[in-house]
Amino acid sequence: MFNRFFPLFFVFLGKAQEQAEINYYAELISNVTEEAYTYQLPKGAYEYYSPKKRQYFGSYDFIVVGAGAGGTVVANRLTEIKNWNVLVLEAGGYGDDATDVPNLYGPIEFTRYNWGFNSTPQTTCCLGLQNHICPYPRGKGVGGSTLINGLAYSRGHKSDFQKWEKFANSKRWGYDSVLYYFKKSENFVHNDKQAPYEPQYHATGGYLNVEYHEPRSPQLNAYLEANKELGYDIVDYNANKIGASPVQLNTIHGRRLDGGKAFIHPVRRRKNLKLLTYSYVTKLRIKNGVVRGVEFSHKGNNYVVQATKEVILAAGVFGTPQILLLSGVGPRKHLEDLKIDVVADLEVGSTLRDNSVFYGISISTNYTEPIRPLKEYVKEYLNGVGPYAIPSNDQGIGFYESSYTKGTGIPDIELQVITANGTSALAQRMFYLTDQTFEDLWKYVNIPRTFNVWVIDLHAQSVGTIRLKSKNPYEYPLIDSNFISDPENRDINTLYEGIQLILRLLETKALKAINATLQGGPLRACKRYEYLSRDYWYCALRQLTINLYHPLGTCPMGTDPKKGAVVDSELRVFGFKNLRIADASVFPLALAGHPNAPTVMVGEQAGDLIKLTYLKYVD
Ligand SMILES: Cc1cc2nc3c(=O)[nH]c(=O)nc-3n(C[C@H](O)[C@H](O)[C@H](O)COP(=O)(O)OP(=O)(O)OC[C@H]3O[C@@H](n4cnc5c(N)ncnc54)[C@H](O)[C@@H]3O)c2cc1C
Ligand SMILES: *[C@@H]1O[C@H](CO)[C@@H](O)[C@H](O)[C@H]1NC(C)=O
Ligand SMILES: *[C@@H]1O[C@H](CO)[C@@H](O)[C@H](O)[C@H]1NC(C)=O
Ligand SMILES: *[C@@H]1O[C@H](CO)[C@@H](O)[C@H](O)[C@H]1NC(C)=O
Numbered sequence: 336m337f338n339r340f341f342p343l344f345f346v347f348l349g350k351a352q353e354q355a356e357i358n359y360y361a362e363l364i365s366n367v368t369e370e371a372y373t374y375q376l377p378k379g380a381y382e383y384y385s386p387k388k389r390q391y392f393g394s395y396d397f398i399v400v401g402a403g404a405g406g407t408v409v410a411n412r413l414t415e416i417k418n419w420n421v422l423v424l425e426a427g428g429y430g431d432d433a434t435d436v437p438n439l440y441g442p443i444e445f446t447r448y449n450w451g452f453n454s455t456p457q458t459t460c461c462l463g464l465q466n467h468i469c470p471y472p473r474g475k476g477v478g479g480s481t482l483i484n485g486l487a488y489s490r491g492h493k494s495d496f497q498k499w500e501k502f503a504n505s506k507r508w509g510y511d512s513v514l515y516y517f518k519k520s521e522n523f524v525h526n527d528k529q530a531p532y533e534p535q536y537h538a539t540g541g542y543l544n545v546e547y548h549e550p551r552s553p554q555l556n557a558y559l560e561a562n563k564e565l566g567y568d569i570v571d572y573n574a575n576k577i578g579a580s581p582v583q584l585n586t587i588h589g590r591r592l593d594g595g596k597a598f599i600h601p602v603r604r605r606k607n608l609k610l611l612t613y614s615y616v617t618k619l620r621i622k623n624g625v626v627r628g629v630e631f632s633h634k635g636n637n638y639v640v641q642a643t644k645e646v647i648l649a650a651g652v653f654g655t656p657q658i659l660l661l662s663g664v665g666p667r668k669h670l671e672d673l674k675i676d677v678v679a680d681l682e683v684g685s686t687l688r689d690n691s692v693f694y695g696i697s698i699s700t701n702y703t704e705p706i707r708p709l710k711e712y713v714k715e716y717l718n719g720v721g722p723y724a725i726p727s728n729d730q731g732i733g734f735y736e737s738s739y740t741k742g743t744g745i746p747d748i749e750l751q752v753i754t755a756n757g758t759s760a761l762a763q764r765m766f767y768l769t770d771q772t773f774e775d776l777w778k779y780v781n782i783p784r785t786f787n788v789w790v791i792d793l794h795a796q797s798v799g800t801i802r803l804k805s806k807n808p809y810e811y812p813l814i815d816s817n818f819i820s821d822p823e824n825r826d827i828n829t830l831y832e833g834i835q836l837i838l839r840l841l842e843t844k845a846l847k848a849i850n851a852t853l854q855g856g857p858l859r860a861c862k863r864y865e866y867l868s869r870d871y872w873y874c875a876l877r878q879l880t881i882n883l884y885h886p887l888g889t890c891p892m893g894t895d896p897k898k899g900a901v902v903d904s905e906l907r908v909f910g911f912k913n914l915r916i917a918d919a920s921v922f923p924l925a926l927a928g929h930p931n932a933p934t935v936m937v938g939e940q941a942g943d944l945i946k947l948t949y950l951k952y953v954d
């Protein structure tokens with residue numbers, strides 16, 4: 336309704352219009368928040384089913400499947416070449432004024448922008464959740480998961496890319512090369528002058544804005560001071576450092592910058608770009624080892640569309656393997672069990688990785704976040720600041736070594752600090768907590784006084800899978816997250832060390848000065864153990880370790896398909912000349928960071944790789 340692309344425009348509006356805009360957003364926020372309590376997430380993709388006969392949709396040079404974090408970048412870069420025609424097929428629609436508001440992070444999960452996937456019932460994690468099922472939200476629409484994500488901009492550590500380079504056997508994926516691509520996308524705004532940043536790691540002029548939230552919460556400052564007391568520096572965490580910092584966010588003047596707004600909106604007038612929303616891809620057309628096109632449904636009709644050069648899959652860590660499996664590209668045994676003709680025997684979906692996270696730490700303080708009328712918050716939001724300009728008050732971040740990496744400078748524990756108001760009553764619904772878990776954990780905390788610290792296992796060793804439930808393309812796949820299941824227990828030990836680190840931070844003067852006190856417990860499910868004992872925490876970890884919504888690696892990059900690799904260093908699916916993947920599926924390992932920035936990097940690389948293939952140059 337209002338022009339969401341030019342927030343500064345607001346400055347020039349008259350008083351009456353300003354009031355109208357404030358009223359509109361206040362109503363919108365109330366509506367979306369209220370509806371979140373009853374909205375039912377879909378159980379499958381049946382809305383896309385149509386019995387109609389398939390029609391021919393035409394022919395394009397390139398077809399990009401999925402307009403998420405990776406797909407939007409590829410679409411942008413390919414259409415820089417004027418004589419290439421590019422069709423982008425995306426299952427959802429465009430973002431709106433509600434997805435723009437970062438603090439609608441929780442409610443937005445309960446809208447048409449979330450596919451609403453679930454894990455299968457788990458035995459090693461998510462035990463405090465209903466039926467031991469972990470939620471797996473994924474964004475649907477132009478921007479993909481960036482329409483609903485936490486917006487934290489975090490690239491991973493340089494050692495991750497040294498490993499990636501080895502997996503790929505290609506310098507293209509080494510640190511110098513990926514740094515070039517990170518900077519190519521970036522527009523860094525150093526608006527929090529107190530936050531240290533290292534200019535050689537950042538750039539301006541790219542499509543993806545990176546900025547800090549303002550103002551800081553006193554709880555964040557106390558957390559940062561506590562870090563200093565323990566000897567941790569306040570650092571630019573995107574410069575390969577151990578230490579803590581305010582979070583760098585993909586917002587622009589306090590509004591969500593989803594992939595659609597960042598990479599599609601500025602180039603939407605290009606004549607060679609056709610982005611078709613509400614289009615659900617069900618299958619690749621493959622003949623004699625060549626991908627000829629894709630089948631999709633769109634608004635009650637079924638189509639087939641031809642690709643003369645390439646198909647680029649960017650449907651995300653679940654969508655991409657699902658489409659491949661439905662097309663006969665996957666583990667032979669699995670496909671045969673489902674009576675799908677095997678086109679290529681590859682380990683598609685056999686390695687689901689993630690950063691698992693323990694949600695069980697809340698800390699009360701004697702700082703009370705002021706409670707003010709919604710319209711005041713809206714006014715601040717429209718000026719780019721305040722609590723509504725940040726997803727769920729996720730203000731602080733810290734990267735630390737565990738005993739497994741001590742002395743190497745390589746972080747494998749992350750703490751995320753969700754300052755006051757991080758747990759709304761909606762939290763139970765978001766995390767599928769049982770009534771008992773919710774009562775033990777969050778039901779009785781004083782929300783404006785309490786902050787949460789999430790403990791994250793960065794280099795998670797546990798590996799899950801994604802498999803088809805049936806050959807019906809409208810049925811959701813089976814997602815077995817399998818967190819904290821590695822036989823060496825490295826994952827659970829690392830999370831336990833993260834908890835111990837928080838308990839040490841609680842002993843600092845800085846946190847004592849706000850009377851920081853551990854809340855959230857004891858969990859009745861762990862009552863057989865002495866509260867706060869090691870055994871208690873290991874029990875609690877199995878109850879409340881879920882996922883940070885960072886799934887990746889379901890079609891990993893590598894050199895040998897016999898050892899599980901699905902794509903080569905040029906993002907090509909093994910055995911196919913004209914089929915690439917450009918999304919988080921290709922990561923060969925869980926990174927010491929969040930996956931959005933690296934997915935954008937993969938999209939940038941895909942653009943250049945395709946140009947190199949057909950034009951022999953990149954500019
Ligand atoms: C709640 C949440 C919080 C997160 N927080 C952060 C964070 O703070 N920082 C961070 O870095 N990362 C975060 N992430 C993760 C990050 O957003 C993803 O890693 C990233 O968006 C992955 O990009 P992608 O291109 O692989 O997939 P996506 O961005 O998910 O895009 C896939 C696209 O393909 C479409 N699609 C799927 N199947 C089909 C089909 N069959 N036909 C047509 N289209 C299809 C989807 O609708 C979607 O638009 C979060 C994710 C979630 C869900
Ligand atoms: C809020 O919901 C009401 C009732 O459904 C509706 O009339 C109104 O238009 C909605 N407002 C906004 C801004 O979405
Ligand atoms: C913080 O939480 C309190 C209590 O739940 C609520 O009244 C207040 O509006 C919240 N503030 C924000 C900015 O969401
Ligand atoms: C918070 O508690 C500390 C320590 O108990 C005390 O010194 C301080 O004055 C308190 N601050 C407020 C705002 O109540």
Ligand SMILES: *[C@@H]1O[C@H](CO)[C@@H](O)[C@H](O)[C@H]1NC(C)=O
Nearest residue numbers: 699700701849850851852853
């Ligand atoms: C500090 O917090 C504890 C636990 O919430 C409470 O019992 C105590 O009274 C608080 N002290 C001060 C000085 O606020």
